[in-house]
Amino acid sequence: MHWATGAVARTILVDAYGPEFPLAEVLADWRVRYEELLASNALQLKAGARLMLETATNHGIPCALATQTRRALTKKKLRLTGVLDYFDALVTGDEVRRGKPDPEHYVVAAARLGVAQRPVGHWRIPRTGCVRL
Numbered sequence: 001m002h003w004a005t006g007a008v009a010r011t012i013l014v015d016a017y018g019p020e021f022p023l024a025e026v027l028a029d030w031r032v033r034y035e036e037l038l039a040s041n042a043l044q045l046k047a048g049a050r051l052m053l054e055t056a057t058n059h060g061i062p063c064a065l066a067t068q069t070r071r072a073l074t075k076k077k078l079r080l081t082g083v084l085d086y087f088d089a090l091v092t093g094d095e096v097r098r099g100k101p102d103p104e105h106y107v108v109a110a111a112r113l114g115v116a117q118r119p120v121g122h123w124r125i126p127r128t129g130c131v132r133l
Contacts (some may be wrong), residue, residue: 008099038080045081053086062113064089066105071095089113 091110
């Protein structure tokens with residue numbers, strides 16, 4: 001369930017385990033464990049991600065990150081992995097009304113890059129790695 005966030009994760013858990021499921025306690029425990037994971041420097045980039053960002057930067061290609069994760073956690077994770085400065089724009093889950101796969105994240109990201117009226121390529125990073133779409 002690592003792909004589910006926020007309200008989606010809550011819905012999945014309550015639907016699966018019922019209304020008596022101790023959701024607040026489970027989420028509190030998860031937050032503590034997740035902060036411990038981040039503090040342990042166990043967070044790693046997907047293979048090829050840094051090279052892709054370096055190559056884009058070296059060729060003057062602006063980069064944006066569109067994610068469901070909230071801004072504060074997104075910036076923390078990007079800092080921990082040393083790639084925050086590669087991004088010219090961030091669009092996070094707490095800044096848009098509709099979640100993925102709705103294109104709102106990507107439309108906002110393109111607008112923040114100033115490329116909303118031009119063709120835009122993007123990469124999707126699924127659980128298995130980096131894919132150009």
